[in-house]
Amino acid sequence: DTEVTQTPKHLVMGMTNKKSLKCEQHMGHRAMYWYKQKAKKPPELMFVYSYEKLSINESVPSRFSPECPNSSLLNLHLHALQPEDSALYLCASSQEGTGVNTEAFFGQGTRLTVV
Amino acid sequence: AQSVTQLDSQVPVFEEAPVELRCNYSSSVSVYLFWYVQYPNQGLQLLLKYLSGSTLVESINGFEAEFNKSQTSFHLRKPSVHISDTAEYFCAVSKTGSSYKLIFGSGTRLLVRP
Numbered sequence: 001d002t003e004v005t006q007t008p009k010h011l012v013m014g015m016t017n018k019k020s021l022k023c024e025q026h027m028g029h030r031a032m033y034w035y036k037q038k039a040k041k042p043p044e045l046m047f048v049y050s051y052e053k054l055s056i057n058e059s060v061p062s063r064f065s066p067e068c069p070n071s072s073l074l075n076l077h078l079h080a081l082q083p084e085d086s087a088l089y090l091c092a093s094s095q096e097g098t099g100v101n102t103e104a105f106f107g108q109g110t111r112l113t114v115v
Numbered sequence: 116a117q118s119v120t121q122l123d124s125q126v127p128v129f130e131e132a133p134v135e136l137r138c139n140y141s142s143s144v145s146v147y148l149f150w151y152v153q154y155p156n157q158g159l160q161l162l163l164k165y166l167s168g169s170t171l172v173e174s175i176n177g178f179e180a181e182f183n184k185s186q187t188s189f190h191l192r193k194p195s196v197h198i199s200d201t202a203e204y205f206c207a208v209s210k211t212g213s214s215y216k217l218i219f220g221s222g223t224r225l226l227v228r229p
Contacts, residue, residue: 006158042205042219043159056216090158103149104217106159 004107006091012113015081021110023074023091030096032074033104034066037088049074050096081114088112117142117208121220129228130198136191136223138180138206145211148189150180153203153222162204165189166211201227 004025013019023032031050035043048056049068063085065077074091088111092104118141128134140146147166151159163174170182180191189206206220 004158040222042222043217045216048216092159103147103161103164105161106151108158111156 004091004093004105006089006107006110008110009108010111010113012115013078013081014115015083017081018077018079020078021076021089021091021112023076023093023107024072025093025105026072027093027105028071028095029093029105030071031094032068033092033094034074034076035090035092035106037090037109039087043090047076078112081112083114086112086114117144117146117210117216117218119206119208119218119220121206121223123223124221125224125226127226127228128196131195133194134192134196134200134225136204136206136225138189138191138220140187140189140206140208142187142208142210146208147211148180148182149207149209149217150178150189150191151205151207151219153205155202159205162191196225196227198227198229200225 007022033048034046036046037043045058046060047066052068063080067075088109090109091107094104120139122137149164150162152162153159162178163172163180165172165182173179178193180189182189203222203224205222207217209217
């Protein structure tokens with residue numbers, strides 16, 4: 001199984017709503033990531049979890065709250081978002097450590113629209 | 116810090132013609148290099164990677180890329196493209212031993228015409 005599964009595929013939410021994006025992998029990877037991708041732009045790193053601990057936060061606004069409940073799951077909790085937060089949110093995972101097989105595997109993404 | 120430059124935002128090409136998508140990087144440390152492909156409304160798929168060893172790397176669907184350290188380049192090539200190759204292609208770099216911070220180029224849209 002070399003898949004990273006993200007749910008939901010599409011999400012429309014109001015600016016006062018609270019919602020969560022979910023990501024799951026069963027490759028035994030201990031590093032998991034959230035990226036944000038605006039239309040016609042490359043992905044931008046938001047958060048990195050290593051061994052279920054937050055290791056990198058790229059100065060993301062607090063209305064985005066990541067959570068890693070176990071080694072296979074990664075959530076992104078959303079609250080009080082703005083229309084400019086509309087984007088494709090990508091989850092990725094990779095092996096931890098300094099070995100050569102550390103490439104990132106990406107999920108299909110959640111297309112988020114904030115209205 | 117690392118950076119990646121993809122000079123061409125869009126490359127139109129006719130079916131069965133050869134194509135080259137250019138990627139140049141800048142880094143003061145050793146890096147891993149990657150090409151990812153993104154089809155419309157989908158996530159990113161790893162196309163090929165250079166970690167070490169042979170500087171010419173190949174994918175299963177006919178793409179190849181060559182790591183050129185002196186020119187700091189990792190251009191992607193395919194001798195004969197198909198309509199189904201139409202997609203966005205991202206070159207990316209990370210420091211050796213860590214994929215924590217994948218730095219992506221701005222992407223090149225390959226548009227294959229019949």
